[in-house]
Amino acid sequence: MFTLSSIVDFNLQPNKISRRNNNEKTFPKPLFFPEECLQEIFSYFSNDASTLSKCLLVNKFWFKNAASILWKSPFDKLQNPSAKLIETYLKFLDIRSKTVLSQIGIFSSYPSSYSSFSTPEFKYAQYVKTLHYKGLYESACAFIFGNNCRPKDLKGEKKCLTLVRELSLFLIRKCPSIYIISYDTEEIDFFVQDIYLSSLTLMPEVYHLFKRVRKLNCGGKYKKGSLMNVMSSYCKNLTSLELNFYEFDMYLDGDRKEPSKMSSLLLEQEDLRNLIIRGPFRFLTEFLTPLESQSKSLSLIHFERVQFNNLLLLESVTTCKNWETMIFIDCMNLNDETLAPLASTSFLRLKKLIFKNAHKSRLDNLARLIQRTKGSLREIRFRRREFKNMVIRNVPDIPINVTKTISICCPNLIIFEGHLEKETMPHFLTLLNTTFLEKLYISLEFKKNFEFFRSQVAFQLPDTLNHLSISIREQFSVKDLEQFLELCSAPLISLQFPQSSFIDDNYLDVITEFAKQVGTLKKVAFSKNSLITEKGIQKAKQSISFVKKNGEEKV
Numbered sequence: 087m088f089t090l091s092s093i094v095d096f097n098l099q100p101n102k103i104s105r106r107n108n109n110e111k112t113f114p115k116p117l118f119f120p121e122e123c124l125q126e127i128f129s130y131f132s133n134d135a136s137t138l139s140k141c142l143l144v145n146k147f148w149f150k151n152a153a154s155i156l157w158k159s160p161f162d163k164l165q166n167p168s169a170k171l172i173e174t175y176l177k178f179l180d181i182r183s184k185t186v187l188s189q190i191g192i193f194s195s196y197p198s199s200y201s202s203f204s205t206p207e208f209k210y211a212q213y214v215k216t217l218h219y220k221g222l223y224e225s226a227c228a229f230i231f232g233n234n235c236r237p238k239d240l241k242g243e244k245k246c247l248t249l250v251r252e253l254s255l256f257l258i259r260k261c262p263s264i265y266i267i268s269y270d271t272e273e274i275d276f277f278v279q280d281i282y283l284s285s286l287t288l289m290p291e292v293y294h295l296f297k298r299v300r301k302l303n304c305g306g307k308y309k310k311g312s313l314m315n316v317m318s319s320y321c322k323n324l325t326s327l328e329l330n331f332y333e334f335d336m337y338l339d340g341d342r343k344e345p346s347k348m349s350s351l352l353l354e355q356e357d358l359r360n361l362i363i364r365g366p367f368r369f370l371t372e373f374l375t376p377l378e379s380q381s382k383s384l385s386l387i388h389f390e391r392v393q394f395n396n397l398l399l400l401e402s403v404t405t406c407k408n409w410e411t412m413i414f415i416d417c418m419n420l421n422d423e424t425l426a427p428l429a430s431t432s433f434l435r436l437k438k439l440i441f442k443n444a445h446k447s448r449l450d451n452l453a454r455l456i457q458r459t460k461g462s463l464r465e466i467r468f469r470r471r472e473f474k475n476m477v478i479r480n481v482p483d484i485p486i487n488v489t490k491t492i493s494i495c496c497p498n499l500i501i502f503e504g505h506l507e508k509e510t511m512p513h514f515l516t517l518l519n520t521t522f523l524e525k526l527y528i529s530l531e532f533k534k535n536f537e538f539f540r541s542q543v544a545f546q547l548p549d550t551l552n553h554l555s556i557s558i559r560e561q562f563s564v565k566d567l568e569q570f571l572e573l574c575s576a577p578l579i580s581l582q583f584p585q586s587s588f589i590d591d592n593y594l595d596v597i598t599e600f601a602k603q604v605g606t607l608k609k610v611a612f613s614k615n616s617l618i619t620e621k622g623i624q625k626a627k628q629s630i631s632f633v634k635k636n637g638e639e640k641v
Contacts, residue, residue: 271306305330
């Protein structure tokens with residue numbers, strides 16, 4: 087595993103002198119990386135606060151680059167609520183905020199250093215980019231009530247929300263680079279809805295924040311339409327809008343004016359590019375009615391767990407012709423009938439299509455949608471089968487007519503993901519011959535798995551293919567794998583078998599020999615339940631730089 091300690095000694099003492107001989111003194115030579123390299127390295131540790139905190143102490147240059155990542159979104163992606171993070175921020179609050187919090191007893195139970203009316207400089211203000219409400223709220227709860235505790239009454243909730251409000255205002259005032267707001271409270275139940283947001287939106291500083299925000303995430307048990315309506319007067323430059331709905335949004339009657347209030351924010355945008363909608367919402371069709379107002383700029387639409395009850399929802403989508411990405415994941419009632427509006431429109435800029443939903447045996451309108459892109463698609467992903475808990479048929483197959491359409495109408499395809507069966511194999515072979523695939527992720531289910539490994543697939547793999555991942559549960563022999571790789575002329579950089587628990591060192595030896603022959607293979611990954619030993623891994627690493635058994639790696 088790569089660690090920063092492998093390139094820098096965090097225990098290095100800069101004043102320590104080493105001697106080569108009696109007359110010559112040498113000092114430890116400081117490591118220097120260009121800023122772009124440090125940023126790239128540190129980005130791999132964006133969720134590792136401990137390592138990044140150590141990087142702050144190396145020198146000023148490392149401090150600058152590590153702090154920009156560590157403090158970019160301090161309350162987002164927390165594994166657990168952080169009372170210590172709240173303690174850190176309390177030290178930087180101004181006199182007014184400390185006075186407000188003292189009046190509700192925030193400081194009375196804590197060391198005097200928190201309640202000191204001297205205000206140190208907040209050095210990290212320029213690095214904060216995100217205001218993340220839920221992480222801030224949960225950390226405030228941990229600070230006041232202890233870990234995994236929430237307010238038990240209205241008095242406790244008001245105390246907690248007052249702390250959240252003051253910390254929010256502190257971040258808004260001190261951090262001019264904030265451009266992302268997450269107001270997704272998820273399924274938190276407040277004693278009084280909107281008590282935080284209503285008090286916050288009255289502040290002039292918040293209006294200035296709304297003017298510069300570029301990404302907005304809304305969700306939870308509050309009147310999202312009311313918030314978005316207030317924002318619409320100031321917030322004109324969103325590039326990404328994400329709405330997360332939950333079960334209560336589907337079944338509660340709510341305010342029938344909410345959809346139009348939500349739409350007011352949509353109508354006011356000048357350059358909205360990404361629209362992401364997750365979860366069920368009864369009035370989603372009404373919200374999307376003015377989608378045409380963003381037809382020139384919108385390029386990505388993402389539906390996840392959305393319930394499609396009629397054709398009107400996707401008819402709104404067809405008013406925008408410049409889509410480059412369409413994503414449908416775990417949506418309900420997304421069948422051939424509800425897909426009809428998309429089949430009657432040509433999306434000539436569509437490059438990426440992800441369709442991972444339950445469906446019937448035929449999806450003619452999905453095939454027509456693909457056909458009418460006129461070859462613009464470069465990435466298509468369906469759901470692969472995950473062979474867990476002995477479940478064999480837990481996801482639908484790609485309909486034969488859709489596979490056939492892809493093989494004929496997508497000559498520019500470079501990424502494909504999906505499940506293969508014997509019935510779709512002829513069209514899959516055509517796809518291999520008519521495209522220049524670079525990444526291929528497939529799951530297999532044949533009555534006899536050797537049929538796949540002894541087929542023409544390996545011979546037909548294009549010379550452009552760099553990454554291949556095969557998910558297969560039923561056993562195939564070492565000889566089958568050896569024959570498959572002998573016929574493979576693709577310059578593979580990565581080869582993965584993420585769900586084959588039967589693979590052992592003998593299979594790895596065959597892959598290692600293949601790596602020696604092709605000279606391009608740098609990464610192999612296997613199921614964490616595979617039978618490969620540590621000895622086998624170390625042997626393979628003499629020829630392959632990355633060998634792991636922890637499931638599929640992203641490439």
